[in-house]
Amino acid sequence: MSGADRIAVTADGDWTGDVDEDEGVVVNWFAGEGGAVDVGDALCEIQVEKVGVDIEAPADGTVVEIVFSEDDEFTIGDTLAWIEPE
Amino acid sequence: MANISTRQLKSMYDDMVTARYYEERLQEEYMEGKQPAFDISAGPLPGELHLAAGHEASGAGVCEHLRDDDTVTAPHRPHHIAIAKGVDLKRMTAEIFGRETGLSRGKGGHMHLFDTDVNFACSGIIAEGCPPAAGAGLAAKKRNDDSVAVAYLGEGAIDQGAFLESLNFAAVRDLPVVFVIEDNDWAISMPKDRVTDVENGSQRASGFDMPGVRVNHDDAVAIHEAAGKAIGRARDRNGPTLIEVQVHRRMGHFMGDPETYRPEEDQEAATQRDSIERLAEDLRARGVDSATLDDIESEAHDRVDEAIEWAKDQPQPDPAQAHEDVFVNPPSGVTDSEPQYELKRGDD
Amino acid sequence: MSQERQRPAVERELTMSRAVVEAIAEEMRDNEEVFYMGEDVADYGGIFDSTEGLLDEFGHDRVMDVPISETAYLGAAVGAAQEGMRPIAELMFVDFFGVAMDQIYNQMAKNTYMSGGAVNVPMVLTAAVGGTYNDAAQHSQTLYGTFAHMPGMKVVVPSTAYEAKGLMHNAIRDDDPVVYMFHKRLMGIGWMPAPQGPKTPVPEEDYTIPFGSADIKREGSDVTVVTLGLHVHRALDAAAELEDDGHDVEVIDLRSLVPLDTETIIESVEKTGSLVVVDEDYRSYGVTGEIVASVAEESLADLDAVERVAVPDVPIPYSRPMENEVIPDSKDIEDAVKALE
Numbered sequence: 001m002s003g004a005d006r007i008a009v010t011a012d013g014d015w016t017g018d019v020d021e022d023e024g025v026v027v028n029w030f031a032g033e034g035g036a037v038d039v040g041d042a043l044c045e046i047q048v049e050k051v052g053v054d055i056e057a058p059a060d061g062t063v064v065e066i067v068f069s070e071d072d073e074f075t076i077g078d079t080l081a082w083i084e085p086e
Numbered sequence: 087m088a089n090i091s092t093r094q095l096k097s098m099y100d101d102m103v104t105a106r107y108y109e110e111r112l113q114e115e116y117m118e119g120k121q122p123a124f125d126i127s128a129g130p131l132p133g134e135l136h137l138a139a140g141h142e143a144s145g146a147g148v149c150e151h152l153r154d155d156d157t158v159t160a161p162h163r164p165h166h167i168a169i170a171k172g173v174d175l176k177r178m179t180a181e182i183f184g185r186e187t188g189l190s191r192g193k194g195g196h197m198h199l200f201d202t203d204v205n206f207a208c209s210g211i212i213a214e215g216c217p218p219a220a221g222a223g224l225a226a227k228k229r230n231d232d233s234v235a236v237a238y239l240g241e242g243a244i245d246q247g248a249f250l251e252s253l254n255f256a257a258v259r260d261l262p263v264v265f266v267i268e269d270n271d272w273a274i275s276m277p278k279d280r281v282t283d284v285e286n287g288s289q290r291a292s293g294f295d296m297p298g299v300r301v302n303h304d305d306a307v308a309i310h311e312a313a314g315k316a317i318g319r320a321r322d323r324n325g326p327t328l329i330e331v332q333v334h335r336r337m338g339h340f341m342g343d344p345e346t347y348r349p350e351e352d353q354e355a356a357t358q359r360d361s362i363e364r365l366a367e368d369l370r371a372r373g374v375d376s377a378t379l380d381d382i383e384s385e386a387h388d389r390v391d392e393a394i395e396w397a398k399d400q401p402q403p404d405p406a407q408a409h410e411d412v413f414v415n416p417p418s419g420v421t422d423s424e425p426q427y428e429l430k431r432g433d434d
Numbered sequence: 435m436s437q438e439r440q441r442p443a444v445e446r447e448l449t450m451s452r453a454v455v456e457a458i459a460e461e462m463r464d465n466e467e468v469f470y471m472g473e474d475v476a477d478y479g480g481i482f483d484s485t486e487g488l489l490d491e492f493g494h495d496r497v498m499d500v501p502i503s504e505t506a507y508l509g510a511a512v513g514a515a516q517e518g519m520r521p522i523a524e525l526m527f528v529d530f531f532g533v534a535m536d537q538i539y540n541q542m543a544k545n546t547y548m549s550g551g552a553v554n555v556p557m558v559l560t561a562a563v564g565g566t567y568n569d570a571a572q573h574s575q576t577l578y579g580t581f582a583h584m585p586g587m588k589v590v591v592p593s594t595a596y597e598a599k600g601l602m603h604n605a606i607r608d609d610d611p612v613v614y615m616f617h618k619r620l621m622g623i624g625w626m627p628a629p630q631g632p633k634t635p636v637p638e639e640d641y642t643i644p645f646g647s648a649d650i651k652r653e654g655s656d657v658t659v660v661t662l663g664l665h666v667h668r669a670l671d672a673a674a675e676l677e678d679d680g681h682d683v684e685v686i687d688l689r690s691l692v693p694l695d696t697e698t699i700i701e702s703v704e705k706t707g708s709l710v711v712v713d714e715d716y717r718s719y720g721v722t723g724e725i726v727a728s729v730a731e732e733s734l735a736d737l738d739a740v741e742r743v744a745v746p747d748v749p750i751p752y753s754r755p756m757e758n759e760v761i762p763d764s765k766d767i768e769d770a771v772k773a774l775e
Contacts, residue, residue: 027624028633050344050625052344132568192751192756193756195570195752210573245502247505276474405759
């Protein structure tokens, strides 16, 4: 499968309205690179200000790249990881 | 408002603007090193921090009646009460920063402030300041002095045994104690109507045959009036009173609280009903001009800034001091030797 | 038959809090008689995430926020358990046990014995324990020894997500009262970052870990380090450092204090001859003394050297330099191991 088909896992969602800051930190990854995930699985937990949020897998597939590791800071909207769909 | 002088109003205003600015400054200091994601153990001011912005009127309105020899016990949200009671602001701040010159030499922290000069103490366990306040009242009564004790607690604490037992103990012994419930509507995430069937905490008094009073707004003058009656009653040795005052929680339960359980309207409403602005209006109605109020406020800000700067300059405790202060006497007690007796046994 | 069961490879990793919640949720699905009571456990999801998400699935009837009345709701858990239900009741901080200790040690722990076994109390008392974040004397204790000292309670302390899930399943299914003490620093909460180690792969299916089965977290031949909770990870850090100095350290995670797996400890000491016990509780009359005494009673001849690493007998101080002084860190464990020589 070509890299172009990869799906981005982005730091975005309904929760962005609950926070004022643009930046957050990746707190926990629950899958590693090469790990198989189902759509809706909690992939990682991020924290923005005092609010913790789960980022879910957007599709069934394999985590092929983790862009922001644990403790890394990101900006809302950043791509946290890439999934290669099944 | 007849029973309160303009001087007293100004004194309360001073306490309240000091306390508000203190909490705002502590919030800033506390968040240092904890961004962008909140980490409770990072930064120069670690640990839990429970700020009392929105509670100021209950500290000022009650403590305005108190002398240094009157005792106050406060709960885990203590700063506004400490300020109104006259706790040394610099040494309190140094304690909150965990410094050697803090009130407790860095051992207590913000939930465990002790200032014996003004008989102030606080505790981090819900309602557990009530029995010691009853004890201070008991001591005053036994010694026949006219000091009183005030126990502060939150509305979430009214379901705790220590509170209910203390009410009964104080009532049956006619102790000079005033119990002050600060009702900020929230026990962490719990609105009070989900944990008690009474509308107001002051209703608890009726079961102990003591007066129960509710002040429906965080109106410093109304609180002052209610507290005046209760403290007068205690000083005259006529027994305890329970007062509940409505206050507001403006900054979350603790500084890591996301408050995701709290409706936004409620959060906003808490910031709109401002007891400080209400008292400023009262003062203006007495002919105190805005310039005078501004002066009180800016002097308060200077004192707070100075206390915080001073505290941050204070030395960290030597780690070895952790091993001191468990006892005031040596482990052997008041003596390290015992007399020689020949103890005769009956059957010898 | 004698063949070891093939374990499926597990990829998914969970934090300790999520593993705890997964076990509770599974038990609640299986058994309608399981319910959870505590302060801020419903809408808040537990101050330390111990019940995060349970409200959504089970509602307020089974995930119950309670008044700040520990005596009442812990005692109510005892009563409901004696009726045959399986309550889980949470003390937000173990330090708060004081306001309700009668219900814990005079009722929960003793009713089985006092009734000659006629009554049983199948409840779980969960409690957050531990320091390391400057919360001072009333919010930082572990009190492992306090609970383990008094007969009638099983006492378990998970150190990783894998253990947390298996021990919780076993706790809920156990017909006796179980005190389940989870360390705040290990839960994987965003605002209290965990060290490396407690987040582990966790099987999706349910499984039980028996109480009284210590786990050898690291095999070694020179020194036995026995510990629990957060200090399993600090001991592993120390062992990694000590390896460079030529010390081969075995690290044993007790996982439960009652019952206590003395057999695993003694087997290890028979091999190494040296014992270091590491505890985040107070030094005197506690876990360290108990472990050393148990080994001495059964295997004194094998014991060449002993060290205890624990909180000295002072309340936990607030200020960071002083808290760091009293709570053992990995350097203290290294020093203790070196002191054996």
